[in-house]
Amino acid sequence: MCLLFPSTLSGATLNWFYRLSPRTINMLDSLKQAFLDHFMIQTDRLYSADDLYMLRQGEDEPLREYAARFNHEYSRCPETDDRAAFGAFKSGLRESNFRYLVHNNPWNTYAELMKQAAVHAKAEYFNSKRGLATPAHHPFDDPPPASAPNSAPPQHSTPAPST
Structure with a gap:
């Protein structure tokens, strides 16, 4: 079979x-x-869990790209189990909301972690696209300037001294 x-x-x-x-x-x-x-x-060589712990998400690297790169390298580690891959992936995440979630959620398996990474990577992708199209308006930002006709600035005159 x-x-x-x-x-x-x-x-x-x-x-x-x-x-x-x-x-x-x-x-x-x-x-x-x-x-x-x-x-x-x-192949050049087979990798180990130690090699996976060397992988780091770049500062500007989207979660989607980091997860894909990590999975590719993990596939080259035949002796590494999911538990070690879970720890290595988690330790390589840069500071982000997703990293916070990973450290504070009860995800126990590599499969659960990758499922959540896919969900968050998709959201990250769509948020980045939306951010390019229309800038988000925050309620505490200064209001946009009102459009006013181009008029000459007011003229101030000083009264002439009286004699």
């Missing part, structure tokens, strides 16, 4: 997949090991 969908594989992976001898892989773990054995040499 194969759980991979060939239409989602890249060209090189698809070629490798179709060249597997029929009935040689009967367990997902066997397929995983065969895949790693074949493609391991093509």
Whole structure:
């Protein structure tokens, strides 16, 4: 039984997949090991949880980009579990509302954390687009200047001294 969908594989992976001898892989773990054995040499190196703890969200980096970059690096860490990835992702967040929420909510799993990150990244994206189109008006800001016709400033005259 194969759980991979060939239409989602890249060209090189698809070629490798179709060249597997029929009935040689009967367990997902066997397929995983065969895949790693074949493609391991093509990677620079495999990463560990220590490497994930080195990742940091940039000051101007949107949450969406940080989460995507983190997930990509996490996928290169076969020996790292979700618990370590949860801690590493959390420690790499820059100061933000989302970081505050992560530290003050009962999200326990990496899947829950990533689900919330996706929700907040989407909101962050739409808020940034709205901010570019129309600036937000805050109730405590100075009111906008009233449009007045361009008239000459009032002239003040000093009365002439009386004699």
